[in-house]
Amino acid sequence: MRVKRGFKARRRRKKVLKLARGMRGGHSKLFRTAADTVDRALSFAFRDRRVRKRDFRRLWIVRINAASRMNDLSYSKFIAGLKCLNVELDRKVLAELAISDPAAFSTIAGMAASA
Secondary structure (H helix, E strand, C coil): CCCCCCCCHHHHHHHHHCCCCCCCCHHHHCCHHHHHHHHHHHHHHHHHHHHHHHHHHHHHHHHHHHHHHCCCCEEEEHHHHHHCCCCCCHHHHHHHHHHHHHHHHHHHHHHHHHH
């Protein structure tokens, strides 16, 4: 006698097809191609949650470097000066300061330069 998997199999397929919504063509309609596409998409999502953190840090560093060079200071000297002064502002906050409040950033850069 054969085993009919019944609702368990249907539940599994529905879960995959629900994740595949919005994909084009058979990638959202056919179970086998949808399963492949969903696996790939989930692995990219997992990887890119980590890559996003790296990308933002790189962006913040570029912004801080540009702002510190406007104050006649290289990025490495700026960060080293902050370390000497025990300034505990992270790169995200420093980059935001560089964009939104250049005057405040200039005072911080002056302090870092003197250190």
